[in-house]
Amino acid sequence: MSTNTKGFTGRHMLLTTCAFFGIVISVNVTMAWYASASWSGLVVENTYVASQQFNEKTAAIKAMTATGVSGSISLHADVFTYHLHNRDGTPTSVDMVTANFKRPVGDHEDFSVTLKKVGEGLFEADRHLPSGDWIVELISRRGGTLVMHEALRFDTVGFDK
Incomplete structure (x- = not known):
């Protein structure tokens, strides 16, 4: 009775690494797409001053x-x-x-x-x-x-x- 047990090989490591980085890249691309397709932000000269004036302007x-x-x-x-x-x-x-x-x-x-x-x-x-x-x-x-x-x-x- 012969069993073929090679264990964890270099090919397994390559596939695991590619799968890991494939998931990370696809999540980053998806998040970047959602960010660019939704709120685009605003440009202000000084974000600190703008944040300090927010409540005053809202009132x-x-x-x-x-x-x-x-x-x-x-x-x-x-x-x-x-x-x-x-x-x-x-x-x-x-x-x-x-x-x-x-x-x-x-x-x-x-x-x-x-x-x-x-x-x-x-x-x-x-x-x-x-x-x-x-x-x-x-x-x-x-x-x-x-x-x-x-x-x-x-x-x-x-x-x-």
């Missing part, structure tokens, strides 16, 4: 949203439109709206534009936005007083409301 935004003023955006044929309205749907009276367009990651394409007033509570900018994700920070003022300050995230692909 100011909560107070502003309690007024009932809200805005909506649309993009059609390179015309960006911002409609600002009160809780009851009537247009909000503002003099000036500044829009700061930012990419979620990186700042090489960021720009600011003052929107042109085309009606009560209705503002536009005729500007081409390159395809992809954007965050627009909209600052609305009446007589120099801040009426609304909001940031909206949107994707230009398929955005035509």
